[in-house]
Amino acid sequence: MLVEKNCSLQPFNSFGIAARAQTLVHVRCVDDILQLLAHEELGRGPFFVLGGGSNIVLTGDVKAVVLKMEIKGLRLLEDTPQAWIVEAGAGELWHDCVRWTLAHGLPGLENLALIPGTVGAAPVQNIGAYGVELQDRFESLDAVDLATGQCFTLDAAQCGFAYRDSVFKHAPSQPTANGGLPRGMGLAGRAVITRVRLRLPKPWKAELGYLDLQRRSAETGIAQPTAQQVFEWVCAIRRAKLPDPRVVGNAGSFFKNPTVTPEQCLDIIARDPRVVHYPMTDGSFKLAAGWLIDACGWRGKSVGKAGVYEKQALVLVNRGHGQDSVTGGEVMTLARAIQTSVYERFGIRLEPEPVVV
Template sequence: MTLPIQQDFSLQAFNTFGIEAQARFFAEVQSNEDLMSLLFFKGFKNIHRLILGGGSNILLTQDFEGLVIKIGIKGIEKIREDEESVWVNVGAGENWHEFVLYCLDNGWNGVENLSLIPGTVGAAPMQNIGAYGVEIKEVFDSLVAINMTNGELRTFTKEECKFGYRESIFKNELKNQYAIVNVTFRLTKKANFNISYGAVAQTLADMGVTTLSAKAISQAVIKIRQSKLPNPEQIGNAGSFFKNPEISKQLFEELKEKYPSIPSYPIDEQRVKVPAGWLIEQCGWKGKRIGNTGTHKDQALVLVNYGGATGQEIKSLAEQIQQSVVEKFGICLSMEVNII
């Protein structure tokens, strides 16, 4: 084994919450071969393993008594194109936002609404990341992942990934079974912009944009995100901690009678999506601090580490928020962040 393996390694710099936790073993891989050799090194045959991307969607609640594998596989390659589309294969370790900027520079459309989302390309399909009316599944073609039990390389199509709202097969039935090594996206050469969600259209108008472009939309999205979400380099957080709940239209109508200002986004004839941030704020949590943790002053959906908080403290806060939302609205909030 030539790959450097570190013991009792601090993960504080590898999670955006800035939680101090240690990995019994830690290694970063730069290629499929590195990953294979690490997965099947006889010394690690029966050890618990954690695949780590950008650390922007995890909450470490304890030391990890196993092997943490940081995916550092890089590379962006255009593999084919036609008159309308271009297919781009990207290493799982590439920074997501830097990939978005690369697409903008090359005139490839489809990911501009997903600007400034933290994390890596490999983590994007696991979570089916989404923002401002666009989800990764809309530009996704396929991915390649390594089976961590037998070393088999498998290609997953969009259908096989079973994408849902912040969901995929890798968060459910195949959780902890595969390590994603590269992702192929199908991007468009022609403009098909989406500015219908949130404050994108208004922000573009405020910016004085008269000719719509992917770069302009990206800049608007960046401006909105920076105004709403705290920078993890300044205060520890993992962005939105909870998913926006989907409820029945009947429950929504009942709630609307009691809370006429409740915002909503219709999904279909039977279901409605309600902003989790609004629900949390109505329960009095916005800007509330408990010890070294709390909710952000500008966005109740974001839990923060003011410095020195443990993962257990943040998890406890999240559970208290869930309980209060259930008691007030009868809605159970699901955590978007992965608890380790």
Template sequence: MSPSNAPRFSADYPLRAHNTFGFDVRARLACEIQHEAQLPIALQAAVAAGLPRLVLGGGSNVVFTRDFEGLVLRMTLRGRRVVGEDDHAWYVEAAAGENWHQFVCWTLEQGMPGLENLALIPGTVGAAPIQNIGAYGLEMSEHLVSLRALELSSGEPVVLTAAACRLGYRDSFFKQEGRNRFAITAVTFRLPKAWAARAGYADLERELVAQGGAARPDAQAIFAAVVAVRRAKLPDPEVLGNAGSFFKNPVIEAEHFTLLREREPGLVSYPQPDGRVKLAAGWLIDQCGWKGRALGAAAVHERQALVLVNRGGANGTQMLALARAIQNDVTERFGIVLEPEPVCL
């Protein structure tokens, strides 16, 4: 590697612009990773200095409660390309630092639909498998083929198949046994040529009608509807600090659901293929009276109770205190423990 491409380190690095809550925290050391070859060098430096490491993409799924006393690896690798095609699908690869929404836009521009329901989800491509992002009836796991990563302890590159990533509802190998063990560098997706619209969610149906109401909407129409719905319901992190949905939608056993619905007839629910039932966490929170309420500058968004926001000057500790208060009320009323989506540091 030439000296000009060697990783550059910055001390006492401000992270306010690198977490979507906008928390004013700093890292003892930070390094921007623009090429895969820079990662082993940066990791060796962290080991030599005895520093913990944190892999950071767009910062859209993290809650910093304090300064990070270690090395932050800012993953800004770029690139997207078609790596294969057969009679049934296209295979596309994107580098970890690519903006997820822009990647979705690019696939549609190339005439390769399939990811349109996941439009406008904040974050990077590299973070998508960790969370197994999903929205409006689609999860990223349905299109994942494989990913490239670097093992942090050894600096060795690995390729993991979709099966090895063990993707579940907002869950993956990288949040369990693989937690803090890998830095994802590139992800490959399969986009089937036999495309079928997914527009079964009420919000999407209403928006599609408002936009013209085609009997058989194409991928671009669904993309536009998803973007419109998300912009109407969710705050822009550039304007109001947030990490999107703060809590997972709880999935409960059918017996529990039956008992709960007898007491709460308005319960919003979605039957699952395995017989369990997914509940709308936002509805549970709203029923507990939290929509629009605040604890200091940490608040629940007035249009979407699933989103916690920084109204200005809040810190991570205050945001977690708000989250705990919401969890306590939901547990007391419904007997359900809400699980946060973001990683708390």
């Protein structure tokens, strides 16, 4: 178990916000977690689990014990007539996992290419892009209860997946009498994911329901692309729209796409027919948050060193550098101003995606 004191978190968050952790523990195996929990001082917590740092906004130094997840490993666990089951360590970069599966002839994750962050963070957020969500490819995960040291496994139903949501984003309820882990409870701050298993269905077929992919198919004349071709299309689309966090600090899409009733959607269309909207299977409509923000005139604007990306209004960026970086306070001030203007114009409350720490 490797422990660092007064450690800079700036290299460990994709926004590049300057903040420090009083204590940072590098977790490279399950035994590291168990040693930490047995530690007389550090084992008391509280704990903050840090994956790739791609979905957080740090508003100050972190007093909780930071668990930097670095558990590695990628393998084909099972090959059945129905699916390939792939297992990945929580510390693997998600995009590296996608590339590994394709390199080993295991298609199914290509629509989720180039999403920043780690494998362990993917179920927490139920990441999704271009018509596919993690829950569509999920088998199970292993985790450790930080209160008891108990190792346990959850399937998809127990993870409580929803749009950019899971049981790992909700506060715990009261534990059982013996201190055990009740099923169905919120696990935010209570559990740390160590390994994830993904189910890649057979036979494979390309998921091309997303408009940008349909356009690529039409432009190239390829009606039945391979998984590798879909992967390359998705990477090209994302690179054209989204800034590389290694160059421009950001946390990816900052707001969730809001869902509205058919009546609300018709009302907004009546006021602005150009609004980008998508019908959902339950009869509701999903609106493009980036379009709403853009319609309110925020594209390219800044508050302090926090800005709205010029190519995609859904992305907030760091216009500072190094120690002169944006602060978490500036990011959240900009976010709240955007929320207010969108609500005043459209009557819709945008919900941030990143975790604010």
